[in-house]
Every structure is written in C-alpha cells, then in structure tokens.
Amino acid sequence: MSPVVAVAVPADLRALFFPDDALSGLGEPRVAADGADLGAPEVLAELAGPADVLVTSWPCAAVTGAVLAASPSLRLVAHTGASVKPYVGLDAFERGVRVTQAGAAMARAVGExxxxxxxxxxxxxxRFDSALRSGTPWTQAKVAPPRHELAGSAVGVVGASRTGRAYIELVRSLGGVVTVADPYLSASEAASLGVRVAGLDDVLRGSRVLALHAPVLPETRRMIGARELALLPDGALLVNTARAALVDGDALLAELRSGRLDAAIDVFDEQPLPVGHPLRSLPNVLLTPHEAGGTVEARARGGRLVAAEIGRFLGGEPLQHEVTSDQLARLG
Incomplete structure (x- = not known):
C-alpha cells in the first residue's frame, strides 16, 4: 500500500508552495478541503488520521495530544515554514515521529x-513618507536626521544564521562593513564571509545599523534590553526580521519614543499587532506584518524543499533539514 501524504495547507498557500504539481511524485496527496479550519485540532486530526506524512503550515493546530492520537501511522511532519515550535509537541518525538522544516528556503527572501x-x-x-502622508508642509517634511549610504557604513549582525549570512552577503556587496556577534562563528567561517567577529557589546557600540538574525534560545531571549540599546550610538538603526523575543519590547519602545534610534520591525510580541499599538504611530519606525519570507520564489522553494525531504524520507535516505527533540526543547 502506498504511503499517505496529508497536506494541511490552505488552498491559497498550497498554490504558492506547490505550483506545477510539486507533490505529484509523492502519489495522491490528501489535501485539506477549501475553507477547512486547520487551526481546529479535530479538523487536523480528521485530515491526518490515515497519513504516514503530514505537511503543515502556520494556520495549523499543533500535532500533539488528540491530533497525534488520531494519527497512528504518522511518521513524518514536514513544515512549510521555519519555526516548528508552535506546530509539534514533544510527545510526537516520543512516539518516533520525525520532523523537518523549510526555513532554508526563506533565507534569501528574509535577507533581501x-x-x-x-x-x-x-x-x-x-520618515519622509510619514511626514508627507500626515500633511506636514513640504519644507518641514524635508527635515530628517542625517542620512547615510550603505557603502562604508558599520553594520552589526547578531547571529550568523542562514538569514544572517544571506544578509551579510548582500550588505557586503553594497559596501557595508560587517561585524558579527555570534559565539558559534569560527574564525575560518568569518574569514570566508568577509566579516569581523566581536562580542555583542563591541558590536553594539560600533554599529550604525544593527540587524538581528539570531534564533530564540534561552540564552538569546531578550538579549537586546535597555542596557544593550543604550550602547548603540545616537541615530543608530535597528532592523529585526528574526524574532520579537530577542528584544525587550518596552525598552525598545522607550528608545524609539525618545527619537534617539530608528527601527524597522517585521516581528512582534503580539501578532497581529494591535491597531492602537504605539509603534504604529511613531514616524521613526518602519513596520511590516511578519512577511519578510513571503516572496513567490521563497514559497515555491519551500514547497520543493518539503517535497524533496518527503521523497528522501520515503526512500530511506537521510533528511537534510531535520529538527530533533533536543533542538525543539531549546527553541524559544
């Protein structure tokens, strides 16, 4: 009997992740019905019930408890996103279910x-856009803090992750001078990336731009707090396309309200970001709704990666993007 692959991905996302029948080599996938509430455990359990492999996406309920109990044949969860923490329980690993994810497919999009x-x-x-949209007179709208080119600017990167490395490559190609804070980046890797390695405090003190690309682990949660933000030079810029939990949100808001720093933020402690949140009204803040990895190309790459991982799994080959139970336990 052929393995059953259940695809718990809504139709609109399925069209992006799996165009051109990307799953066609895996038999007849069992797909979610249009409009199905995949966030409801009972709906996901019904879809996953006979499956050997379950493909998940962010609207899904977690594969734990009742969902897991309803899926006795399940052997692999393949997540189309990066972070699997919200979608898989440790009980799945205890039962021998393996997990893989498509974070590598998003690195270029997030870096860009x-x-x-x-x-x-x-x-x-x-700042210019905010001033003009709010009706500020032309001459006043021209007033802004000093502007700089990327070429020659000191750029600090926290975390030489996949997205961090994609960002570094692009920044260096435009002339940025990059220093990285990452205790796991070796001297040889730093040399190949063309970056200098330093401690976090040194990176903060010397950066015109600080870009966050670290994972959320116990040691990185709220690693950028009031003390760290105070080390950034006046007029410094913070870019966070990684995880909100890396930053003390209250401390960042205080700095932004003072006008000392500017920031671009794609990730938030509370998502969706409330309409009345103070970040929405600050002219020195650029906001995007957690969509850094959402390009057409990244979605299609993610689908191909997931399909390839499923093919490897069913063929008895090693997975290339597996998440272990130890890794899951450490994720924030």
Whole structure:
C-alpha cells in the first residue's frame, strides 16, 4: 500500500508552495478541503488520521495530544515554514515521529527584505513618507536626521544564521562593513564571509545599523534590553526580521519614543499587532506584518524543499533539514 501524504495547507498557500504539481511524485496527496479550519485540532486530526506524512503550515493546530492520537501511522511532519515550535509537541518525538522544516528556503527572501529595510532606514525613507502622508508642509517634511549610504557604513549582525549570512552577503556587496556577534562563528567561517567577529557589546557600540538574525534560545531571549540599546550610538538603526523575543519590547519602545534610534520591525510580541499599538504611530519606525519570507520564489522553494525531504524520507535516505527533540526543547 502506498504511503499517505496529508497536506494541511490552505488552498491559497498550497498554490504558492506547490505550483506545477510539486507533490505529484509523492502519489495522491490528501489535501485539506477549501475553507477547512486547520487551526481546529479535530479538523487536523480528521485530515491526518490515515497519513504516514503530514505537511503543515502556520494556520495549523499543533500535532500533539488528540491530533497525534488520531494519527497512528504518522511518521513524518514536514513544515512549510521555519519555526516548528508552535506546530509539534514533544510527545510526537516520543512516539518516533520525525520532523523537518523549510526555513532554508526563506533565507534569501528574509535577507533581501532586511537589506531593503536597512536602506530605507539609512535614507530616512520612512520618515519622509510619514511626514508627507500626515500633511506636514513640504519644507518641514524635508527635515530628517542625517542620512547615510550603505557603502562604508558599520553594520552589526547578531547571529550568523542562514538569514544572517544571506544578509551579510548582500550588505557586503553594497559596501557595508560587517561585524558579527555570534559565539558559534569560527574564525575560518568569518574569514570566508568577509566579516569581523566581536562580542555583542563591541558590536553594539560600533554599529550604525544593527540587524538581528539570531534564533530564540534561552540564552538569546531578550538579549537586546535597555542596557544593550543604550550602547548603540545616537541615530543608530535597528532592523529585526528574526524574532520579537530577542528584544525587550518596552525598552525598545522607550528608545524609539525618545527619537534617539530608528527601527524597522517585521516581528512582534503580539501578532497581529494591535491597531492602537504605539509603534504604529511613531514616524521613526518602519513596520511590516511578519512577511519578510513571503516572496513567490521563497514559497515555491519551500514547497520543493518539503517535497524533496518527503521523497528522501520515503526512500530511506537521510533528511537534510531535520529538527530533533533536543533542538525543539531549546527553541524559544
């Protein structure tokens, strides 16, 4: 009997992740009905019930408890996004279910958006746009803090992750001078990336732009607090396309309200970001709704990656993007 692959991805996202029958080599996938509430455990359990492999996306309920109990044949969860923490329980690993994810497919898209945000901040595009949209007179709208080019600017990167490396490559190609804070980046890797490695405090003190690309782990949660933000030079720029939990949100809001720093933020402690949130009204803040990895190309790459991982799994080959139970336990 052929393995059953259940695809818990809404139709609109399925069209992006799996265009041109990307799953066609995996038999007849069992797909979610249009409009199905995949966030409801009972709906996901019904879809996953006979499956050997379950493909998930962010509207899904977690594969734990009742969902897991209803899926006795399940052997692999393949997530189309990066962070699997909200979608898989440790009980799945205890039962021998393996997990893989498509974060690598998003690195270029996130890196590009982080560069776009960096350039916008350096040129104060967000301030000009805010002034003109709010009806500020032309001559006053021209007033902004000093603007800079990326070439020659000191750029600090926290975390030489996949997205961090994509960002570094692009920033360096435009002449940015990059220093990285990452205790796991070796001297040889730093040399190949063309970056200098330093401690976090040194990176903060010397950065015109600070870009966050670290994972959320116990040691990185709220790593950028009031003390760290105070180390940034006046007029410095913060770009966060990684995770909100890396930053003390209250401390950042206080700095932004003072006008000392500008920031571009794609990730938030509370999502959706409330309509009345103070970040929405600050002229020195550029906001995007957690969409840095959402390009057409990244989605299609993610689908191909997931399909390839499923093919490897069913063929008895090693997975290339597996998440282990130890890794899950450490994720924030």
């Amino acid at each position: 958006q982080a560069v776009a945000l960096t350039l916008a901040l350096l040129h104060r595009v967000h």
